[in-house]
Amino acid sequence: MTTARPSTPPDPVAGDPRGSRSGNRTAGTKGVPRALREQQIIIAALEEFGRHGYSTASMAEIARRVGVTKPMLYTYFGSKDGLYTACVDHIGPRLLTAFGQAMASNPPRDQLPHAVLTALFQTLEKQRHAWFVLYDRTAPPGSAPWDAARRHREAIDALAAAGTTALLRSQGNHDPLDADALKHLWTGTVSALVGWWISHPEVSAHDMSARCARLLSVVRNGA
Numbered sequence: 001m002t003t004a005r006p007s008t009p010p011d012p013v014a015g016d017p018r019g020s021r022s023g024n025r026t027a028g029t030k031g032v033p034r035a036l037r038e039q040q041i042i043i044a045a046l047e048e049f050g051r052h053g054y055s056t057a058s059m060a061e062i063a064r065r066v067g068v069t070k071p072m073l074y075t076y077f078g079s080k081d082g083l084y085t086a087c088v089d090h091i092g093p094r095l096l097t098a099f100g101q102a103m104a105s106n107p108p109r110d111q112l113p114h115a116v117l118t119a120l121f122q123t124l125e126k127q128r129h130a131w132f133v134l135y136d137r138t139a140p141p142g143s144a145p146w147d148a149a150r151r152h153r154e155a156i157d158a159l160a161a162a163g164t165t166a167l168l169r170s171q172g173n174h175d176p177l178d179a180d181a182l183k184h185l186w187t188g189t190v191s192a193l194v195g196w197w198i199s200h201p202e203v204s205a206h207d208m209s210a211r212c213a214r215l216l217s218v219v220r221n222g223a
Helices: 034-056 059-066 070-077 080-106 109-124 130-136 144-169 175-199 203-219
Strands: none
Touching: 034 059, 034 070, 034 080, 034 130, 059 070, 059 080, 070 080, 080 109, 080 130, 080 144, 109 130, 109 144, 109 175, 109 203, 130 144, 130 175, 144 175, 175 203
């Protein structure tokens, strides 16, 4: 399922790797340990890939956000494909762990969606666009970036499928097609919520969790 990337206002913080294409960059290029520099690059790349998709994301812009040269990106990651793969390998396991922990906490069945959403918002608090890196359909099919994103999506989707199946079975519904349809509905809803959140940078993860609790209550109660 594809979801349009929302437009977002520029980040006003100069030197923040999450800034817009027009923001100032102040990060230095010397005296930074390689591991830290790689993390800075990945954070900036998550923003760029998440905003614009693999196909139109700019390596030059990623370098500019971090305050390094474009050749340095290739020195560290080899290629655009390598950097994209590093990005999905950065965010995918974090989301998978967060979702798994939320489900393992055994909340009441009707509270499971909220628990998972809360885990999502907490994980993405400082890198909201990262969700759309995993769910980007602009990477060339069969390429390393495409395969890496697919692998992480499938792991997350498997958890979503387990949750939706359990929710339906708790209500006496054992139809596998209903479960599959509900999983797709859930994934689309999550993407829509993240897109709304990106468009409202003033809303914290805590606030989003509280907002979703209210919205889910409306859905459950039908009022």
